[in-house]
Amino acid sequence: MTEVKVHGIVTAEAVMGDKDKRLTLLTREMGRITVLAKGALAPKSRWRSVAQVFSCAAYVLTKGKTFYYIKEAELTDSLYELRRDLPCLAWAGLMVETASETAVEGQPNQPLVDLLLRGLMRMRQPESDPALIASVFLWRLLADNGYRPQLGCCRVCGRPDSKQEVWGFAAADGGLICPACQTRYVPDQSLPPEARRALEYIISAPPEAVYRFRAEPDVREALREGACRYLQYQTGGRYRSLDFLQQMERSG
Numbered sequence: 001m002t003e004v005k006v007h008g009i010v011t012a013e014a015v016m017g018d019k020d021k022r023l024t025l026l027t028r029e030m031g032r033i034t035v036l037a038k039g040a041l042a043p044k045s046r047w048r049s050v051a052q053v054f055s056c057a058a059y060v061l062t063k064g065k066t067f068y069y070i071k072e073a074e075l076t077d078s079l080y081e082l083r084r085d086l087p088c089l090a091w092a093g094l095m096v097e098t099a100s101e102t103a104v105e106g107q108p109n110q111p112l113v114d115l116l117l118r119g120l121m122r123m124r125q126p127e128s129d130p131a132l133i134a135s136v137f138l139w140r141l142l143a144d145n146g147y148r149p150q151l152g153c154c155r156v157c158g159r160p161d162s163k164q165e166v167w168g169f170a171a172a173d174g175g176l177i178c179p180a181c182q183t184r185y186v187p188d189q190s191l192p193p194e195a196r197r198a199l200e201y202i203i204s205a206p207p208e209a210v211y212r213f214r215a216e217p218d219v220r221e222a223l224r225e226g227a228c229r230y231l232q233y234q235t236g237g238r239y240r241s242l243d244f245l246q247q248m249e250r251s252g
Contacts, residue, residue: 002062003060003061003071004029004030004060004061004063004068005029005059005060005061006025006027006028006029006030006033006058006059006061007027007028007029007056007057007058007059007076008025008026008027008028008029008056008057008059008113009025009026009054009055009056009096009113009116009117009120010023010024010050010051010052010053010054010055010057011024011025011026011032011053011097011099011100012024012096012097012100013051013052013053015041016036018041019038019039019041019042019045020036020037020038020039020041021036021037021047021051022034022035022037022067023035023037023051024100025059026096026099026103026112026113027059027108027113028108028109028110028113028114029108030106030107030108031103031104031105031106031107031108031109032100032103032104032105033061033068033105033106034067034068034105035059035061035068035069035070036064036067036068036069036070037051038069038070046073047070049075049078050070050073050074050075051070052078053093054078054079054080054082054096054120055075055077055078055079056075056076056077056078057073057074057075057076058073058076059072059073060072079092079120079124081124081125081126082120082124084126086248087130087248088123088130090130090241090248091123091130091131091133091134091245092120092123092130092134093241093244094134094138094239094241094242095116095119095120095123095133095134095137095138096120097239097240097241098137098141098239098241099112099113099115099116099141101235101237101239102141102145111144111207112141112144114207115137115140115141115144115207115210116137118207118208118210118211119133119134119137119211122211129220131224132215132220132223132224133211134224134227135220135223135224135226135227135228136202136210136211136223136227138227138228138230138231139199139202139226139227140202140203140210142230142231142234142235143202143203147174147230147234147235148174149169149174149175149199149203149230150173150174150175151175151176151196151199151200151203152176154167154175154176154177154178154180154181155170155173155175155176155177156177156178156181156184156185157178157180157181159178159181161176161178161196163193163196164193165178165179165193166179166191166192166193167179167187167190167191167196168186168187168188168189168191169188169189169190169191169226170185170187170188171188171189171226171229171230171232171233171234172188172233174230174233174234176191188226188229189222189225189226189229190222191222191226192218192219192222194215194216194218194219195215195218195219195222195226198215198219198223199223199226201213228242228245228246
């Protein structure tokens with residue numbers, strides 16, 4: 001029976017039968033794969049710690065007709081701190097959901113896994129801003145996967161960005177709208193100069209430094225609003241985690 005070794009993170013889990021779990025793993029070596037954890041729901045199962053969302057582990061898998069099966073696994077990090085409160089858990093959930101949806105099944109994607117893990121590791125810190133970290137992740141994820149926003153000039157008239165005025169951003173087109181053109185093309189949101197500079201940094205910074213910047217509250221809010229809207233417009237997807245976050249905002 002063929003065995004494969006992968007390092008990855010659990011991005012989704014589902015109950016199968018009375019004792020088993022079906023896992024979605026995002027791995028460096030094989031991208032997104034589906035794995036069956038036999039007996040993971042049993043009280044003394046040796047797979048309990050490696051069969052939960054956010055669990056990072058080294059797995060030895062065997063290939064069946066439909067699924068891979070866990071033969072061996074060693075937990076490297078549970079990322080338990082992401083469960084410290086509901087907002088943190090929800091934003092982390094959005095990150096793993098979008099990463100999993102973006103990954104191609106069976107295709108290696110180490111940059112995506114590393115981008116996700118760096119963000120989650122930073123989010124686990126008590127003083128972190130989960131919404132900002134998730135926003136940075138979404139902007140960079142989209143830019144790296146062919147949805148790079150058009151920055152530097154107005155998408156309508158081509159006027160260069162002066163870096164001094166408040167411009168608009170059109171999520172459907174992925175571009176900036178200068179103040180003069182907003183009389184005939186209404187943007188989805190406003191982007192102050194500081195937010196535009198932050199966005200340029202996010203999409204061009206070295207991977208190891210992408211989360212290393214500070215932002216004022218208005219910039220954080222602009223990046224968060226833009227990232228969520230841009231994700232929906234550009235991918236056309238429906239994300240349960242985002243629906244939950246929006247429901248939390250309406251009720252809170």
